[in-house]
Amino acid sequence: MDLGEIRKEIDEIDKSLVESFEKRLALCRDVAEYKIKSGMQVLDRKREGEKLEQVRNMASSDFNRYGINELFTQIMSISRKLQYQLLADKGVITGLPFEMVPNLQKSRAKVVYQGVEGAYSHAAALQFFGEKAKLFNVKTWDDAMKAICAGTADFAVLPIENSSAGSVANVYDLLVKFDNYIVGETYVKVDHVLLGLPDAEISDIEMVYSHPQGLMQCSTYLEEHREWNTYSTSNTALSAKRVKEEGNKAHAAIASEMAGELYGLKILDRNVMNNRGNTTRFIIVASRKLYEATANKISVCFETKHENAALYNMLSHLTYNGLNMLKLESRPITGRPWEFRFFVDFEGNLGDAGVKNALRGILEEANYFRILGNYYTDKGKSVYENK
Numbered sequence: 105m106d107l108g109e110i111r112k113e114i115d116e117i118d119k120s121l122v123e124s125f126e127k128r129l130a131l132c133r134d135v136a137e138y139k140i141k142s143g144m145q146v147l148d149r150k151r152e153g154e155k156l157e158q159v160r161n162m163a164s165s166d167f168n169r170y171g172i173n174e175l176f177t178q179i180m181s182i183s184r185k186l187q188y189q190l191l192a193d194k195g196v197i198t199g200l201p202f203e204m205v206p207n208l209q210k211s212r213a214k215v216v217y218q219g220v221e222g223a224y225s226h227a228a229a230l231q232f233f234g235e236k237a238k239l240f241n242v243k244t245w246d247d248a249m250k251a252i253c254a255g256t257a258d259f260a261v262l263p264i265e266n267s268s269a270g271s272v273a274n275v276y277d278l279l280v281k282f283d284n285y286i287v288g289e290t291y292v293k294v295d296h297v298l299l300g301l302p303d304a305e306i307s308d309i310e311m312v313y314s315h316p317q318g319l320m321q322c323s324t325y326l327e328e329h330r331e332w333n334t335y336s337t338s339n340t341a342l343s344a345k346r347v348k349e350e351g352n353k354a355h356a357a358i359a360s361e362m363a364g365e366l367y368g369l370k371i372l373d374r375n376v377m378n379n380r381g382n383t384t385r386f387i388i389v390a391s392r393k394l395y396e397a398t399a400n401k402i403s404v405c406f407e408t409k410h411e412n413a414a415l416y417n418m419l420s421h422l423t424y425n426g427l428n429m430l431k432l433e434s435r436p437i438t439g440r441p442w443e444f445r446f447f448v449d450f451e452g453n454l455g456d457a458g459v460k461n462a463l464r465g466i467l468e469e470a471n472y473f474r475i476l477g478n479y480y481t482d483k484g485k486s487v488y489e490n491k
């Protein structure tokens with residue numbers, strides 16, 4: 105047979121596949137109508153399992169069995185998405201329990217951050233809320249979350265990821281532990297310097313204090329000074345404070361210039377970071393489910409079944425609804441070794457039909473699901489374009 109003839113035959117088969125696919129989808133519409141009336145869930149795992157076994161058994165080789173399994177998994181996934189759309193059109197999928205507000209009340213807000221004055225979280229809070237907000241600090245991120253639960257603060261400012269050191273794992277875990285929501289984000293340029301006592305010289309240094317993230321972000325510089333010991337503190341600004349209080353010329357801190365000024369320290373070295381464009385993204389968290397009309401980024405968290413293609417199937421709800429994923433993070437689930445909880449950021453607003461449809465799909469198919477927030481992002485442009 106020549107290629108032209110083979111392709112003609114393939115075209116014929118594809119035509120009938122498309123016709124069959126459309127007929128199948130039309131039937132799935134009828135199923136959706138039935139499910140709406142009877143209040144049944146779209147996803148029927150038992151039926152899907154049986155269906156996959158049935159069609160696998162029809163195939164004539166292992167290779168084909170694998171292909172058929174994948175093909176029908178996708179066909180049923182598309183069928184579910186169609187059904188969610190129909191449910192949304194019929195008003196079965198209602199609004200999400202989030203309240204849209206024109207703007208966040210920033211100017212006189214009570215805002216909590218972790219650490220001490222001069223910490224990058226302090227800078228982030230000032231940048232997002234301005235000078236008029238009432239800022240105060242607590243010892244730990246956990247305390248900051250508790251302060252908004254208790255109402256002593258309206259908002260908390262927490263670091264979530266750094267451009268070179270990556271995600272702040274503990275903050276991801278706190279988003280699950282507390283019933284709080286992300287309502288904003290802000291990017292802060294992190295310009296670490298090496299700080300010492302006013303009469304210290306770089307040759308005096310034996311010990312460097314910083315937050316573990318600060319030490320990580322300056323690892324190349326610290327590698328060049330292997331004779332120095334490093335010591336982790338709970339905050340970069342606190343490490344500067346400690347150098348001041350200890351009054352030992354052999355001690356230095358990796359922290360911001362602002363912290364150096366605040367605690368009367370001298371800059372021993374600049375540009376100590378691995379990456380000069382080092383930036384930290386901070387999230388603004390509140391206890392209420394709010395989102396601004398301009399919100400364009402959604403954060404969700406879910407757990408899936410521990411099985412083949414589970415994550416792929418979850419993410420296909422974004423693809424199918426044309427939603428652009430911005431970030432995927434995973435964290436271990438305590439008590440279930442080697443199982444993970446996923447955190448996904450994607451573009452959109454909770455009022456968008458596509459977003460509602462995708463969220464409905466994930467909600468129905470995940471073992472655990474939470475919308476962590478919908479908020480405005482400029483994707484860090486304010487930092488990169490101004491500096």
Ligand SMILES: O=C(O)C(=O)C[C@]1(C(=O)O)C=C[C@@H](O)C=C1
Pocket residue numbers: 132135136146147148149151152155179180181183184
């Ligand atoms: O039979 C159903 O209940 C359907 O909704 C159809 C279908 C399918 O495409 O075969 C789709 C989703 C369900 O999870 C199971 C099967």
